[in-house]
Amino acid sequence: MKKLDSLRTHLLASVPEIRNSPEKMEIFVDKGDVAVRAGSLSFEYSYTASLWVQDFSASVDKLLVPVLAWIAANQPDLFEKGDRKPFTFQSDLLDAETCDITISINLTELVRVEQQAKGLKVTHLPEPVMLDQFDGVPTGTKLWAGLIEDVAGTIETVTR
Template sequence: MKKLVTLRAHLIASVPTIRNSPEKMEIFVDKGDVAVRAGSLSFEYSYTASIWVQDHAGSVDTLLVPILAWIAANQPDLFEKGERKPFTFESELLDAETCDITITLELTELVRVEQHARGLKVSHLPEPVLLDQFAGVPTGTALWAGLIDDAAGSIEIVTR
């Protein structure tokens, strides 16, 4: 699972308390599964990843903001969930300065398996790029058609 490797490297590079003591961070999978289709060895990982940081000193924001930045680049669909909750966390306050914190993320990874003359080629695919479906309308604009009562009694397309 390559996303966990990139997440670890990102947190070590971005969070000073982890960079100074990387042994105080553990990343592991609580549960996972694999989805496949008949006739193909390609598959999708789906798993619950947990990040456990011991003795985190200072603001929890210094940990959560880098995780949000990593999600934006590596699992952007978590920002599109209806509840707008890309992860959950639990924390134990150890004293006025430090805490232990566990962050839980639901991650997926697409893996393509292709037959070649010399064997199988396994490729982890990048996250899909979300493109505009309507020319000239910015990505993320929610569109719906609705009747708007106005003086002319016309039908309009409304955005939010």
């Protein structure tokens, strides 16, 4: 399951609190299944990825916005679902400044399996390109480029 590694890499690059203490983050699969069709070894993973961050002391926005940006790039269909809820989360407040956060994301991965002369070729297929974009955001803008905090304490999205 390649999306778990991708999510981990993205959060390590995007969230300074996780980059500085990677041992405080765990990513795992809560439940999953595999869907197949008769006559083919190709399949689809379908699973709930759980992201657990312990002792998070920054603004929760600094974690949730990069998760949303990762979903926009790696599971964009979650933005098109009727309920407009791409993930769920729980938080345990440890004190006035820290919390433990668990985020659950329902993910899928398509895997093509082809017979080749030397055996089987397994290919993880990319997500389809979604043609609709966010209003006011130019096509190709990488929303996950980073977050900065100004002196007033508000969070601003920086694009590349």
